[in-house]
Amino acid sequence: MTNCTITSDEINYLIYRYLIESGFVHTSYMFQHETHILQNSNIKTENVKPGALIHYLQKGLLYTEVQYHANEDGTEKHCIAPFSLLSTHHCKTEEDEDDDKDNNDSDYFNSIAVNGKLSNKRSRKERKEELKREKKADKRIKKDNEDSMKDSLNESEDIEVDIENSNNEQEINLISQKDVINLVGHEASVFVCSWNPVEPLLATGSGDRTARIWTIPESLNDPIKPPIVLDHKPDGNGNPDVTTVEWNPSGTLLATGAYDGHARIWNKSGQLVYTMKRHTLPIFSLKWNHKGDLFLTASVDKTVIIWDSNTGEARQQYSFHEAPVMDVDWKDDITFASCSTDKQIYVCQLGLVDPLKHFSGHEVRILSILIT
Structure with a gap:
């Protein structure tokens, strides 16, 4: 049995610190005034690190995600769908994405067939294999494009740095x-x-x-x-x-x-x-x-x-x-x-x-x- 406890004063202080760190000066003062949080001697403010509220939310979200995807035998469900703080989560795998695409394509071809516009009928199995090959090719092309874009950005950054270093009329100066x-x-x-x-x-x-x-x-x-x-x-x-x-x-x-x-x-x-x-x-x-x-x-x-x-x-x-x-x-x-x-x-x-x-x-x- 856990001894973990959390009080409303602790939550209020984390919210107050988040408001201060985010620059909401007036809002933080109003919040402090209404909650009297700084008058609470039980809160050890010196132990609270910057970004504490976000840190605990991220940890809680990670725990919730692990709990959501845990099977009864202790194994983990495979899921590629994002897990967010507020949105409803629906698990999805690569196969689900393929099936969704297959269903869309199947509906499309069926509608064409109904209208008498499909001249070359192929089996669903053949179409599925073809879609898988197309998907693999798309992924490969996308990866090649991303690698090429990264190389291009790196080259342009190097050039930009060289130009700035050799130009006495710099428009951007970083303070060291x-x-x-x-x-x-x-x-x-x-x-x-x-x-x-x-x-x-x-x-x-x-x-x-x-x-x-x-x-x-x-x-x-x-x-x-x-x-x-x-x-x-x-x-x-x-x-x-x-x-x-x-x-x-x-x-x-x-x-x-x-x-x-x-x-x-x-x-x-x-x-x-x-x-x-x-x-x-x-x-x-x-x-x-x-x-x-x-x-x-x-x-x-x-x-x-x-x-x-x-x-x-x-x-x-x-x-x-x-x-x-x-x-x-x-x-x-x-x-x-x-x-x-x-x-x-x-x-x-x-x-x-x-x-x-x-x-x-x-x-x-x-x-x-x-x-x-």
């Missing part, structure tokens, strides 16, 4: 590993990053409850300095995983949004300047205006807030959307647009109670917005 700088330090998935507009600094936000400021070396041979760690300490309002980061236009301040609904402003030395607590659910988007004195936050709590970066105070909160607000963008220093999973877009302005514009037309949720 020696030209890549690895920034190692986060202890969980990195969700977002933002380049400082003035200095060679890169800010990153992670599921390890930290943002980090990395100094990018000028040369690949220069040593990498340890990052400045911006620790987002929990205060009982939920998980402070960092969901969004953005530098102000002058590169002096970094704003971060977190899963606990708090926005924070840091200086480039890593000192916390303000913590802004008005959203009640995770922040998914954060944008500075062009002047750098105000910034927006968009939250799952269905609201958008304009914050004053000089005081850390909320200037105005907007509650027009009926579902989580996924993204915002500025039109000018006081006017912005927001989009939501309610499929609506609102254009609003600081100081005005009602929106300037309301756009509707998308048939599914809107995840991103950009004003040019």
Whole structure:
């Protein structure tokens, strides 16, 4: 008797990891929020390898295929039909394919005979032998063509490489590993990053409850300095995983949004300047205006807030959307647009109670917005 067990929390965590690894950032956060999967201390997340959900599905599918084709005496049924996760499986052998072709041909010739158009009758046995010979010939021709195609591709690849190597105006350049700088330090998935507009600094936000400021070396041979760690300490309002980061236009301040609904402003030395607590659910988007004195936050709590970066105070909160607000963008220093999973877009302005514009037309949720 097996001791193998599986819980709904384990399944939920595998799904969450699959969403993260596949780039479904917003969906993964919503899923995490509803299942509370990261608050479960019984799940040892460090033991879960990348691609775990697909790995287990493939193993389960392989086991199901073996079980499906196992005879009572332990032997295996011969089957050439594909075995998929969702499609109904019907076993088939080479002989079945031949019979199918024979039946089709037989029906064809019989119909001709009925119409009086068959002048040379042959026995079914003779026709079957002929079809087998034709099939073998077709397979041989197909194999020869595939081998020829492979040789042709190999030759063309060699030529293409030679041309590219001898041509100074290459259109395609592959980045080799020696030209890549690895920034190692986060202890969980990195969700977002933002380049400082003035200095060679890169800010990153992670599921390890930290943002980090990395100094990018000028040369690949220069040593990498340890990052400045911006620790987002929990205060009982939920998980402070960092969901969004953005530098102000002058590169002096970094704003971060977190899963606990708090926005924070840091200086480039890593000192916390303000913590802004008005959203009640995770922040998914954060944008500075062009002047750098105000910034927006968009939250799952269905609201958008304009914050004053000089005081850390909320200037105005907007509650027009009926579902989580996924993204915002500025039109000018006081006017912005927001989009939501309610499929609506609102254009609003600081100081005005009602929106300037309301756009509707998308048939599914809107995840991103950009004003040019």
